[in-house]
């Protein structure tokens with residue numbers, strides 16, 4: 001864990017480095033480029049070979065898809081408590097999605113033409129559900145659930161299988177409940193490539209959404225254009241900014257929960273209170289002993305965690321905006337004022353009683369959020385990501401008459417006289 005006080009040498013340069021840009025690693029870029037070419041050239045054969053190599057499973061082309069029997073077995077395997085939890089989370093997701101879905105609208109412009117926008121759901125989308133380190137059941141809901149709410153008719157899930165060729169039943173159940181019409185047992189960059197380009201057995205999709213490790217994220221980045229994507233949600237992050245009003249036990253618990261995501265997860269704690277900082281560190285040491293993913297947590301605490309004693313809450317806010325955290329937990333006395341000052345966070349959890357975990361699983365907004373500093377340029381996954389937007393224009397003779405002089409002037413400047421003519425002709429004939 002990196003612990004720095006504002007009076008320490010190296011503090012200023014450390015803070016500067018927190019202003020990040022998500023730039024792909026050259027090695028990962030090259031490897032993913034090869035995987036994409038291989039899938040483009042050899043289709044299903046490439047998927048089977050990579051699934052053997054990276055996930056240790058030997059499948060046939062037919063077994064790339066989850067079968068009806070497997071869906072039925074998954075449905076039986078999940079407990080009533082799991083079903084209820086999934087239903088409650090989906091209910092909040094659908095209600096939240098309803099608020100952000102765009103609605104058709106139109107109005108008359110200055111010349112009297114009717115102009116507006118129409119929204120239609122994508123026809124077929126791919127949803128990536130990570131499966132490497134944990135069965136992310138909630139991610140199935142927080143991606144496919146929004147596609148379902150937007151009315152997407154074909155939702156195809158992709159998630160890696162285990163060496164036994166099986167996918168976690170709760171993930172399958174959650175995908176089905178979230179409207180998935182097909183699920184492929186493929187993970188990594190190869191899954192993204194297959195969804196974007198299609199293979200003999202997999203029809204390509206219009207858009208790919210969902211988080212993943214660096215291979216998944218890089219594949220989405222390279223395939224933009226062939227498909228639409230949502231954003232590039234990579235390894236998860238939490239930043240906690242608290243003044244002296246923060247509860248040290250709660251803060252420690254949220255830091256540990258974040259570290260539990262393992263891998264390249266990032267955990268940061270900023271406070272202007274030295275007393276709180278000391279208490280949080282003590283609470284972390286105590287609480288960690290009770291947790292099952294102890295080993296993963298210690299790795300992240302060692303490699304991906306920083307704790308800063310900042311000069312002031314103003315400086316804390318500036319660091320937050322530079323860092324653009326995926327999740328920000330904001331705990332302070334002047335909550336309203338501080339909340340308004342944060343511009344780049346993917347999601348903000350306000351006050352002592354808002355655990356990030358509730359947002360991970362249940363609250364309603366998607367937990368698929370921008371990471372690695374991308375919050376400066378991207379926002380989290382929303383239902384309206386799944387809506388295509390088409391603008392509509394309709395004129396009558398009166399609107400043509402009022403528009404003509406401007407069209408003719410642009411036509412003259414741009415040397416496009418057929419454009420002017422195409423408008424004037426409307427007034428010469430009935």
Ligand SMILES: NC(=O)c1ccc[n+]([C@@H]2O[C@H](COP(=O)([O-])OP(=O)(O)OC[C@H]3O[C@@H](n4cnc5c(N)ncnc54)[C@H](O)[C@@H]3O)[C@@H](O)[C@H]2O)c1
Pocket residue numbers: 031054055129130131132133134136139160186187188189190211212213215216233234235236261263264265326367368369370371
């Ligand atoms: N930002 C968000 O909203 C959000 C939400 C949930 C999860 N996440 C993140 O998603 C990530 C999930 O990662 P994961 O690894 O657990 O699952 P994953 O499904 O993303 O990756 C597993 C796949 O990666 C591929 N792979 C593994 N090693 C490889 C190698 N050496 N070369 C090429 N391909 C390889 C394999 O095909 C494997 O199936 C985590 O970092 C987690 O923090 C982010």
Ligand SMILES: [Zn+2]
Pocket residue numbers: 236257258261356357360
């Ligand atoms: Zn989490």
